[in-house]
Every structure is written in C-alpha cells, then in structure tokens.
Amino acid sequence: MDLEKTATSRRRFLGACAAALAAGLIRARPARAAMALLASAGPHPTPRPGITADKVLTREQLADQPNAIPVFDQVREIPEVVDGIRCQCGCADHPGYYSLLSCFEGDAMAKSCPVCQGQGRLARRLHKAGKSLDEIRSAIDARYG
Amino acid sequence: MPPRRLLSRVALALAAAFPAPAPAQVRASEAASVSQTVDGTRITIEYSRPRGRARDSLFGKVVPWGEVWTPGANLATTLEVTKDVRVNGRPLSKGKYSVWMVVRPETVWTVVLDPRAQRYHTERPDSTAEQIRFPVHRSERPFSEVLTWSFPAVRTDGATLAMQWGTSYVPFDIEVRPTYLLPFPAQQAAPYLGTYSWEWNGPPPDSTMKPMTLTVSYANGTLMGRWEPPPFPEWETFALIRIADNWFIPGFLLKGELWEVAREMVLEFSVRAGRATAFEVRDETDKLMATGKRKP
Numbered sequence: 001m002d003l004e005k006t007a008t009s010r011r012r013f014l015g016a017c018a019a020a021l022a023a024g025l026i027r028a029r030p031a032r033a034a035m036a037l038l039a040s041a042g043p044h045p046t047p048r049p050g051i052t053a054d055k056v057l058t059r060e061q062l063a064d065q066p067n068a069i070p071v072f073d074q075v076r077e078i079p080e081v082v083d084g085i086r087c088q089c090g091c092a093d094h095p096g097y098y099s100l101l102s103c104f105e106g107d108a109m110a111k112s113c114p115v116c117q118g119q120g121r122l123a124r125r126l127h128k129a130g131k132s133l134d135e136i137r138s139a140i141d142a143r144y145g
Numbered sequence: 146m147p148p149r150r151l152l153s154r155v156a157l158a159l160a161a162a163f164p165a166p167a168p169a170q171v172r173a174s175e176a177a178s179v180s181q182t183v184d185g186t187r188i189t190i191e192y193s194r195p196r197g198r199a200r201d202s203l204f205g206k207v208v209p210w211g212e213v214w215t216p217g218a219n220l221a222t223t224l225e226v227t228k229d230v231r232v233n234g235r236p237l238s239k240g241k242y243s244v245w246m247v248v249r250p251e252t253v254w255t256v257v258l259d260p261r262a263q264r265y266h267t268e269r270p271d272s273t274a275e276q277i278r279f280p281v282h283r284s285e286r287p288f289s290e291v292l293t294w295s296f297p298a299v300r301t302d303g304a305t306l307a308m309q310w311g312t313s314y315v316p317f318d319i320e321v322r323p324t325y326l327l328p329f330p331a332q333q334a335a336p337y338l339g340t341y342s343w344e345w346n347g348p349p350p351d352s353t354m355k356p357m358t359l360t361v362s363y364a365n366g367t368l369m370g371r372w373e374p375p376p377f378p379e380w381e382t383f384a385l386i387r388i389a390d391n392w393f394i395p396g397f398l399l400k401g402e403l404w405e406v407a408r409e410m411v412l413e414f415s416v417r418a419g420r421a422t423a424f425e426v427r428d429e430t431d432k433l434m435a436t437g438k439r440k441p
Contacts, residue, residue, distance in 0.1 A: 026253070071430075114429045114430045115429065117430045117431070118428075118429050118430040118431040119431075121430065121432070122431045123430035125431065139389060139392075142388045142392060143388065143389070143392070143411060144390035
C-alpha cells in the first residue's frame with residue numbers, strides 16, 4: 001500500500017467533506033492547527049454575572065463573512081452559556097480573552113476559525129437539547145480538547 | 146575563584162540578563178533548536194552547535210572521558226516536554242530540563258536530565274534526587290562535523306531523539322501518553338453492532354460517490370466501522386474510537402496499530418432501549434455532514 005497516497009486520499013476526502021459543508025473555513029485550518037499545538041488545557045471560566053451578547057458582532061459587522069452570520073446569531077442567544085466555556089483553538093491565551101464569547105466579539109476570531117464556530121454551534125445545540133453548562137463543557141472538551 | 150569559573154559565572158549572568166533573541170553575532174557554536182510533536186506532546190531541544198574544527202578525538206580529548214558534559218555549547222542544552230512522557234522507560238514530568246551526558250570510553254554513557262534548566266555549560270550539576278538518570282548506548286555513524294540533535298524516528302506513541310557529534314551517535318526513546326485508546330469493552334459494543342444507511346446532508350463531497358452503508362462490527366477488542374463501498378479503495382475499515390458517550394471518531398490502522406485519527410468527523414449515535422438506532426455525523430464546525438439509520 002502506498003502510505004502517502006493513502007493519507008492524501010483520506011485528507012482529500014475529509015477536506016472535501018468539510019469544504020462541501022463549510023465552504024471557506026477549510027482555508028483557516030493550517031493556522032488553526034498551528035495554534036492548536038500551542039493551546040494549553042485550562043479550566044473553563046465562570047460566566048460573568050449579567051453578561052450579555054451586546055458585543056457579539058452583528059449581521060452588518062459580518063458583511064465580509066456572511067457564512068459566519070448564523071453561528072454568531074446562535075451564540076447571541078446564549079451569552080451566559082458561551083461565557084462559561086474555554087475556547088480550545090488556542091486563542092484563550094490572547095490578551096483580553098475571557099471565554100469563548102470573546103471569540104465572537106471585537107476582532108472575532110470566530111469569523112474564520114472553524115473550532116470557535118464549532119464550539120459555538122455545539123454549545124447552542126446541546127443547550128437547546130436541555131444539557132447543563134457542565135455537560136456542554138464536557139462535550140466540548142471531548143470534541144475539541 | 147578560578148578565572149574560567151568566574152568567566153562562566155559572568156557569561157551565565159549575562160545570558161540570563163539578555164535572553165534570546167540575541168543581536169547579530171557570529172558564534173563558534175551557533176544556536177539551534179529542533180522540535181517534534183507526537184500525539185499532542187511537543188518535544189523540544191534547544192542547544193548550541195559546536196563544530197569539530199578538525200580536532201581529533203572529540204570524545205576522550207575535547208570532551209574528557211568521565212566528564213559530565215552538556216551535548217552542546219554555551220548555555221546547557223535543554224529538553225522541554227509539554228506533557229508527561231517516559232524517557233527510555235523512565236517517567237519524566239512535563240517541563241524543561243538541562244541535558245547532560247557522562248561520556249565514557251565504553252559504549253554505555255549516562256544521560257542526566259536536571260530540572261535546573263538554565264545553566265552554563267561549565268555549571269555541571271551535582272547529583273540530586275530530582276534528576277532523571279538513565280544509561281544510553283553510543284554507536285558509530287559516519288562523521289558529523291557539527292553536533293546535531295534530531296528525531297530520526299517518529300511513531301504514533303513516541304519518537305527517537307538522537308545526538309550525534311563526530312562519529313558518536315546516542316539515541317534514546319521518548320514515549321508519550323496516548324490520547325486515543327483502541328480497546329473497547331465487548332459488552333459495551335453490542336448496542337452499536339449492525340448495518341446502517343449513510344445519507345449525505347446535501348450533495349456528496351465527491352460527485353462520483355455511490356450510496357454507502359456503514360457496518361459496525363467488533364473485532365480483536367476494537368469497535369470497527371466499514372463503509373461499503375468505501376469512498377476510496379484503500380479506506381475500507383477503521384476503528385471507532387469513543388471520545389464521549391455514544392460519540393466516536395474514526396481511527397485508521399496500519400498493521401493493527403493506530404496510525405491516524407480523523408477528528409474532523411464525529412459520529413454521534415442515538416441509543417434507544419439499549420440499541421443504537423441512528424447516527425449523525427458532524428464536521429469540525431459541528432455542521433451536519435451525514436445521517437444514518439439502522440437497517441433491518
């Protein structure tokens with residue numbers, strides 16, 4: 001068996017899967033992979049009392065990233081949950097970072113980072129399914145940690 | 146204090162006061178580093194590279210027999226690991242260590258890893274309980290002018306780290322803690338066994354792909370998946386590695402050993418009354434890639 005060819009085929013297939021469903025995000029993967037190597041496991045943050053989604057980027061602010069609008073809308077629904085999650089893509093060590101919610105504010109790494117987006121979608125999906133914050137944290141650790 | 150020792154102390158103080166990046170400067174032993182990641186554990190050697198400069202008998206003369214020597218120059222060579230590992234079978238905690246070798250005429254040398262990482266090369270450490278010491282075997286290789294650290298072999302569960310200078314070649318093994326485990330309890334496998342449909346959520350990634358089924362079986366203590374027809378001829382079977390209750394990611398095997406894990410897709414099974422009835426496949430962004438239902 002040609003191992004390199006095999007690996008390429010698998011990667012090509014997985015890339016095609018992702019590309020078919022998340023057009024554009026696949027380009028961010030190399031940078032994300034490099035950051036993930038730097039990511040250090042840490043505790044999930046405690047949601048800040050009274051936290052709101054006021055700083056989450058709006059549809060207008062995402063005009064250059066229209067594919068990201070739905071996940072920003074989803075996160076906007078549950079700031080008190082997303083604020084209790086540590087992002088696993090490596091951005092948690094950035095200055096000014098507090099929680100996954102930070103990835104959807106300001107410079108908003110989630111505009112192009114598939115891991116930030118994935119965690120946001122997963123958090124909202126599990127919250128909608130009635131899962132607790134601790135259960136959501138565990139699922140995110142299993143999936144992205 | 147002897148002049149050489151005083152000079153060493155001054156050099157160490159200066160090195161501590163003015164850490165890298167250093168200004169442009171030509172050095173007899175230039176700084177270098179080499180790093181390897183294995184299953185999420187990053188292993189890094191930082192060192193300065195002395196050159197042979199036509200000196201004969203590097204070991205036994207330039208480096209006297211019996212000397213506790215750092216395999217490098219200037220500041221002591223360091224080894225940093227980002228997670229706990231085993232080095233030649235001995236546990237080594239996550240952290241940064243200065244690296245020393247006791248060189249001998251015989252083929253067995255001793256490696257010393259000292260948690261006091263920042264030391265000048267003449268600041269040879271005394272023996273302490275915190276050090277990790279283990280024997281290594283020196284062998285002969287074609288001549289290398291510059292002292293070189295490398296990772297000549299990388300496995301899914303570790304790597305070989307090696308130092309060479311002159312004709313002396315000293316490898317040792319670093320074993321990482323595996324993130325993914327293949328063994329799956331037989332009694333927990335039963336709910337998943339069977340054949341499922343596989344329906345892409347939208348058009349298939351490749352327009353030439355035919356409708357597929359997924360068959361889950363249990364073999365050699367591992368939960369296995371098999372696509373029919375496979376999306377690529379060589380992608381016939383894969384291990385289903387559990388990452389959470391009812392959540393699995395595919396792991397590809399080579400000669401029975403885990404070779405690559407595709408975290409880009411997660412299979413989430415729905416279990417009703419002790420039996421998996423369906424699954425969803427989600428990509429890295431948690432978007433739905435495909436769904437499946439158990440076939441009668």
